[in-house]
Amino acid sequence: MFLKWHPRRKDGKTHSYWELVESYRTPRGCRHRRVAYLGELAETEQKGWARLATMLDSRAAQSVRQLSLLEDGRDADDPVPDQVRVDLGTVSVQSARDFGDVFLALALWRALALDELFARELPPGREDVPWSLVASIIACGRFLEPSSELHIEDTWLRRTALPDMLGVSADDIDDHRLYRTLDRVLPLKSKIESHLKQRIGELFHPDIEFLLYDVTSTYFEGCACGNPKALRGHSRDHRPDCKQVCIGLVVTVEGYPLGYEEFAGNTSDTKTLSEIVDAMEAKYGKAKRIWVVDRGIVSEANLKLIRDRKGLYLVGTPRRQLKDFEREILEGEWKHVREGIDVKLVGAKEGGDTYVLCRSADRNAKERAMHERFLKHIMEGLAAIERGLAGAKKPRDRAATERRIGRLFARNTRAQKAYAATLVDDTTRRSGLRLEYTRQPGWFDWARASEGCYLLRTNMADKTPEDLWRMYIQLTDVEEAFRAEKSELALRPIWHQHEKRVSAHILFSFLAYAMWKTLQTWMERAGLGRGVRTILEELASIKAVDVVFGTSDGNAVKLVCVTRPDDGQRALIDRLGLELPERLSRPRWQAAIAKCSPDFSSRMPRIGDLRRSGS
Numbered sequence: 001m002f003l004k005w006h007p008r009r010k011d012g013k014t015h016s017y018w019e020l021v022e023s024y025r026t027p028r029g030c031r032h033r034r035v036a037y038l039g040e041l042a043e044t045e046q047k048g049w050a051r052l053a054t055m056l057d058s059r060a061a062q063s064v065r066q067l068s069l070l071e072d073g074r075d076a077d078d079p080v081p082d083q084v085r086v087d088l089g090t091v092s093v094q095s096a097r098d099f100g101d102v103f104l105a106l107a108l109w110r111a112l113a114l115d116e117l118f119a120r121e122l123p124p125g126r127e128d129v130p131w132s133l134v135a136s137i138i139a140c141g142r143f144l145e146p147s148s149e150l151h152i153e154d155t156w157l158r159r160t161a162l163p164d165m166l167g168v169s170a171d172d173i174d175d176h177r178l179y180r181t182l183d184r185v186l187p188l189k190s191k192i193e194s195h196l197k198q199r200i201g202e203l204f205h206p207d208i209e210f211l212l213y214d215v216t217s218t219y220f221e222g223c224a225c226g227n228p229k230a231l232r233g234h235s236r237d238h239r240p241d242c243k244q245v246c247i248g249l250v251v252t253v254e255g256y257p258l259g260y261e262e263f264a265g266n267t268s269d270t271k272t273l274s275e276i277v278d279a280m281e282a283k284y285g286k287a288k289r290i291w292v293v294d295r296g297i298v299s300e301a302n303l304k305l306i307r308d309r310k311g312l313y314l315v316g317t318p319r320r321q322l323k324d325f326e327r328e329i330l331e332g333e334w335k336h337v338r339e340g341i342d343v344k345l346v347g348a349k350e351g352g353d354t355y356v357l358c359r360s361a362d363r364n365a366k367e368r369a370m371h372e373r374f375l376k377h378i379m380e381g382l383a384a385i386e387r388g389l390a391g392a393k394k395p396r397d398r399a400a401t402e403r404r405i406g407r408l409f410a411r412n413t414r415a416q417k418a419y420a421a422t423l424v425d426d427t428t429r430r431s432g433l434r435l436e437y438t439r440q441p442g443w444f445d446w447a448r449a450s451e452g453c454y455l456l457r458t459n460m461a462d463k464t465p466e467d468l469w470r471m472y473i474q475l476t477d478v479e480e481a482f483r484a485e486k487s488e489l490a491l492r493p494i495w496h497q498h499e500k501r502v503s504a505h506i507l508f509s510f511l512a513y514a515m516w517k518t519l520q521t522w523m524e525r526a527g528l529g530r531g532v533r534t535i536l537e538e539l540a541s542i543k544a545v546d547v548v549f550g551t552s553d554g555n556a557v558k559l560v561c562v563t564r565p566d567d568g569q570r571a572l573i574d575r576l577g578l579e580l581p582e583r584l585s586r587p588r589w590q591a592a593i594a595k596c597s598p599d600f601s602s603r604m605p606r607i608g609d610l611r612r613s614g615s
Contacts, residue, residue, distance in 0.1 A: 001022045005017075006018070015040060019036065022035050031172070085552035086550070091548070096544070100541065100542030100543075103580065104536065106166075108519055109136050109515065111518060112200075113199050117192065118185075119132045122188075128172050137173060161543075164585060186504045193283060197259075207252060208289075210253045210292070211280065212474055213293050215248045215269045216247055216249070220244065220493060223497075224497050227245075229263070245506075247263070248273075251481055255480060257481065261275055270298070277291075290314065290471070294315075295317055314458040315457050316456060325357060329450060341359070342358070343469050344358075356455070359453050361452065363452040364452025368451050374413075378415055394430060395430065405421055420440055485513055538568070538569060543562075545561055556591060558588050
C-alpha cells in the first residue's frame, strides 16, 4: 500500500488531496485500488499514514494475504474446482444489475468495430483502466441513459453489469477519468468519421454519393464563458435566453451519419455549407455528389460553390419565390405521386436550373389552419383597438396607437397583408381617432391558391419531377436524426462550459446516434419495426445477479449469472440474432459467508397473529 497524491486547482489555488491505495495484479498487469480517501493532509499526517501503509504491507506479507485476499488465504483468482460440495444454507442472490440493454449496446459498439478503433488509437499505458474501455462506457451510457459524466460514475455504471463485461471495477471509473477520456478521444474525430463511413459501408452499403445536409442548434445551461463558440442566435429549441452552438450534420439517403461540424451559435445557416463541402471532399474525395439541402441553407453563393465543384444539388427555395410561378400554380396539369402529393415541372430559369412545383394536401391543411389562426388574432386585435378608441374619455396619442397596431401585425406575420389598417382623425370622438381597416382580396386569393405548395430547384436535367420530389423528401432522415439526438440521446442541454469538453460531448452524441441508427436498421431487417427505445426497455429487465454459496470446507464461491429471458424477450433476442451468455465470468472464490436466515414461509405470520397484534 502507498499514498497517492491528487492535485486540484480551485479558486486560483492548488489543493492536494490524498488517498490510500493498494496494488493488485490482473491479467492485464498491475492495477491500483483505492482503499480509503483521506482528503487534505498535513505533513505530519502524511508521514503517519505512510507508516500505516508500510505496516499493513508488512503484515500482509507475513500472513500472505491483503485486503483483497480471502479469510482462509484463498486468492479470488485461484481456480475453483469443477465440483465442490455446497452448503445449501448459505446460498444467496445479491446485487441485481442491468444486463440486457447493456449487452445490446456493447454488441452495437463492437459491431461497428469501435472497440478495435479505440484500442488501436488509444493503446494501453500505465493507466489503471485503458482509455478505450472508458470510451465504450461513456458511449454506452450516452446511448442507454444519456446524462452527465457524474451520473455515469455515481448512478448508472454501478447498477449495470458493464464493469463485469469489460473486466473493470466500477470503483476505478471516477469523473476525472471520464473527463480525461473525453480529452483524449476528441482529437480522433476525423478518424472516427472515416472509420464509421467504412464500417457502415461494409455492413449496409449506403449510397454516399447522395448526401443530405441540415443544421440544428443546441443550447447551454450556464454562461459558457470558456467557449468562444457559445453565442446567442436563432434557437431551434425555443431558448433564445441561452447561448448555443450550431451543428451541421451530413447523413446518407438512408440516414446513416457520415460527419458533422460545429459552428458558433450566431452562424447563419447559409454560411455553413462551404465548410461542410470542404470537409466531405477532404475526407471522401471530390467525386460528383448530389447535395440535398433545405431552403434555409440556400443562397446563390452556395449553389455556385457546388456548381464550380462539378456537383449536383436539389434544394428547397424560399417561399417568396412561389410568387414568380403564380400562373403555373393556377393553371396546367399536376402529376400525382402518391396520395396527397402532386408535382409539376415548370421549366428552367436563370442558370439553367430546373424548378419543380410540389403540392401537399397535409401541408395545405396545416398552412390554412395557421392562416385562419393569424387572421383571427388580427381581426380580434383590430376590433379591440377600435373599441378602445370609440370608448375613450380623453384624447389618444396617435404614435402610441400606431405602435400598438404595428405590434399586432408583427405577432401575426403570416397574415399581416390580409388587412390594411389606417388611423384617421375623428373630431366626433373624445379620442380624436378612428381605426379603419379593409380586407385585401388579392392576399386571400393568393393564400388559398398557394397553401400547401413549395418549390424545388435543381441542376439535374435527367430526373423526372416524381424522382426529384422523392429525393428531396429524404431530408426527413436528417430531421429524424436531430430528433433522436436531442430527445432520445439528450444532446441538449449542454452542461459543459469549456470548448473542448463541449466538442467531445457532441462527438459522443454522434457516436451514440451511429449506434442508434445501426440498431434501427438491424430491427427493420429483422421485421421488428423502428422503435429502438421499446427494444431497449424490454431487454433492460434481463439482469445479471451475483449467486453466492458456501462450500462444506468453509469457503464461498461467487457466480455472476444472467437471468433467463421470458418468451417475448427470447423472441426478440432470436430475431436480432443475439445469444445471451448464462454467466459472465468463471466461478470465483469469495470471502466466507454465514448461513442464511430461515426461509420466508417459516417466518410468515398467521392471520390470527396479525389480529392479536392489532394490525
